[in-house]
Amino acid sequence: MTVRVQEETFDPGLELNSFTQSVQGAGAVVSFTGVVRDVEGKLAEMLIEHYPGMTEKAISKIVDEAKTRWSLAGALVIHRYGQLGAGDQIMMVATASRHRVDAFQAAEFLMDYLKSRAPFWKKERTASGDSWVEARDEDEDALSRW
Amino acid sequence: MTVRVQEETFDPGLELNSFTQSVQGAGAVVSFTGVVRDVEGKLAEMLIEHYPGMTEKAISKIVDEAKTRWSLAGALVIHRYGQLGAGDQIMMVATASRHRVDAFQAAEFLMDYLKSRAPFWKKERTASGDSWVEARDEDEDALSRW
Amino acid sequence: MDVLYFAWVRERIGVPRDTIETDAATVNDLIEELRARGEEYQFAFEDIRALRVALDQELSDFDASLSGVKEVAFFPPMTGGE
Amino acid sequence: MDVLYFAWVRERIGVPRDTIETDAATVNDLIEELRARGEEYQFAFEDIRALRVALDQELSDFDASLSGVKEVAFFPPMTGGE
Numbered sequence: 001m002t003v004r005v006q007e008e009t010f011d012p013g014l015e016l017n018s019f020t021q022s023v024q025g026a027g028a029v030v031s032f033t034g035v036v037r038d039v040e041g042k043l044a045e046m047l048i049e050h051y052p053g054m055t056e057k058a059i060s061k062i063v064d065e066a067k068t069r070w071s072l073a074g075a076l077v078i079h080r081y082g083q084l085g086a087g088d089q090i091m092m093v094a095t096a097s098r099h100r101v102d103a104f105q106a107a108e109f110l111m112d113y114l115k116s117r118a119p120f121w122k123k124e125r126t127a128s129g130d131s132w133v134e135a136r137d138e139d140e141d142a143l144s145r146w
Numbered sequence: 147m148t149v150r151v152q153e154e155t156f157d158p159g160l161e162l163n164s165f166t167q168s169v170q171g172a173g174a175v176v177s178f179t180g181v182v183r184d185v186e187g188k189l190a191e192m193l194i195e196h197y198p199g200m201t202e203k204a205i206s207k208i209v210d211e212a213k214t215r216w217s218l219a220g221a222l223v224i225h226r227y228g229q230l231g232a233g234d235q236i237m238m239v240a241t242a243s244r245h246r247v248d249a250f251q252a253a254e255f256l257m258d259y260l261k262s263r264a265p266f267w268k269k270e271r272t273a274s275g276d277s278w279v280e281a282r283d284e285d286e287d288a289l290s291r292w
Numbered sequence: 293m294d295v296l297y298f299a300w301v302r303e304r305i306g307v308p309r310d311t312i313e314t315d316a317a318t319v320n321d322l323i324e325e326l327r328a329r330g331e332e333y334q335f336a337f338e339d340i341r342a343l344r345v346a347l348d349q350e351l352s353d354f355d356a357s358l359s360g361v362k363e364v365a366f367f368p369p370m371t372g373g374e
Numbered sequence: 375m376d377v378l379y380f381a382w383v384r385e386r387i388g389v390p391r392d393t394i395e396t397d398a399a400t401v402n403d404l405i406e407e408l409r410a411r412g413e414e415y416q417f418a419f420e421d422i423r424a425l426r427v428a429l430d431q432e433l434s435d436f437d438a439s440l441s442g443v444k445e446v447a448f449f450p451p452m453t454g455g456e
Contacts, residue, residue: 011159011163012159012162012163012166012175013157013158013159013160013161013162013163014159015159016158016159016162016177016179017157017158017159020158020179020181020235024233025183025184026181026183027180027181027182027183027374028178028179028180028181028374029158029177029178029179029181030176030177030178030253031162031175031176031177031179032174032175032176032246032249032250032456033162033166033174033175033177033456034173034174034246034455034456035166035172035173035174035175035456036173037171037172037173037244038171048454049380049381049384050454051378051380051428051431051447051449053431054428054431054432054447057431057432058431058433079454087170090455090456091454091455091456098183099374100178100180100254100257100373100374101288103178104178104250104253104254104257107176107250108246108250111246111250111455111456114454114455115452115453115454115455115456116451116452117433117452118452118454119380119428119447119449119452119454120452120453120454120455121380121381121449121450121452121453121454122453122454123381132381132382132450132453133453134450134451134453135450135451135452135453139455140451142247173456174456178374179374180373180374181374194372195298195299195302196372197296197298197346197349197365197367199349200346200349200350200365203349203350204349204351225372236373236374237372237373237374245456246455246456257373257374260372260373261370261371261372261373261374262369262370263351263370264370264372265298265346265365265367265370265372266370266371266372266373267298267299267367267368267370267371267372268371268372269299278299278300278368278371279371280368280369280371281368281369281370281371285373286369
């Protein structure tokens with residue numbers, strides 16, 4: 001189980017391949033990559049703030065919870081902070097299991113919890129000003145299904 | 147939307163990156179990779195037979211159905227046939243959407259339908275003989291949730 | 293009409309396809325004719341519930357009409373994916 | 375006790391952290407003390423429902439006890455992920 005919180009970018013394809021390599025024996029590998037969307041063609045940059053110290057702890061706790069719920073051969077979480085541009089990868093989750101259902105469920109669980117329980121905050125900088133991205137009710141609601 | 151049915155291997159990481167590149171504007175990219183599992187340490191090879199002509203048609207129909215159900219910026223399906231060894235990638239699905247829920251749901255839908263509705267048959271060759279992989283009731287049941 | 297066989301259906305029959313002249317009205321009628329061709333066919337079609345059928349490359353049913361159909365394929369349930 | 379602020383809470387207060395001496399028994403008590411520090415703090419804490427709190431780097435509640443706590447952090451709901 002690997003958790004990385006980092007400022008530098010990463011290569012999702014390379015990460016997927018090395019993750020798959022590391023979990024030999026798993027038949028199913030699921031990945032999720034989050035990419036900075038352009039906000040109506042005018043996003044200048046995205047700033048991601050986090051809470052050093054708490055961040056890795058919170059993510060590790062979420063990953064541990066996923067391990068108790070599903071039979072996982074491995075899990076990977078990478079989340080960036082700092083300054084990002086449109087099209088940059090923000091974060092990635094990968095899960096591996098014997099069968100597809102566990103891998104899919106665990107990846108969705110990790111995403112839902114990362115979204116609302118890991119201490120990251122996004123700010124969008126556009127030509128018309130800066131604004132903090134607001135949490136969506138549906139993201140909080142998504143937790144209730146687990 | 148890309149569908150490839152091929153004998154040669156492919157690189158999931160490269161495919162993921164070029165897919166992500168091709169769907170700029172999507173915030174969420176999900177991938178699923180299916181890998182040949184070793185059968186208790188004695189799988190010599192896996193043979194995948196398919197129905198040329200019907201295969202791409204069946205997969206395209208499944209992808210079209212996914213497009214009507216979810217808002218997708220793109221979808222990719224690669225499925226191999228022929229002779230594979232333990233650890234080889236069998237197939238891959240990738241989906242891209244604005245938000246994660248659509249991308250996850252569409253990827254799971256594609257997998258469930260590919261599994262039971264695309265004309266592929268797997269045969270495992272081990273030291274103790276050859277055997278056709280049998281369809282599992284739970285794979286057929288998985289279709290009922292959509 | 294082309295009749296195609298895949299996976300263990302093909303192995304039991306021993307050939308991947310037959311080209312036949314038939315007046316069979318439905319898939320079930322065609323299966324009766326095929327069974328008459330010998331014990332390989334009887335073996336392949338011994339339990340219809342274990343089989344699937346495609347008509348002109350679309351999944352279909354055993355009571356479907358063969359009117360206008362050019363290609364029939366018999367095979368076990370599919371096992372693609374991971 | 376270290377008190378940390380993130381995102382717009384940090385921006386409203388103008389500093390990322392304060393180190394304070396306090397006898398506050400609960401998070402709510404601490405917030406009352408912080409509000410007394412000036413209008414930046416009143417602005418940051420004007421609507422508690424828009425805030426989250428972590429005690430020693432674990433999410434907690436506003437009525438939680440501060441007994442033994444070394445680090446308190448205030449921030450808006452998280453927005454990580456995609």
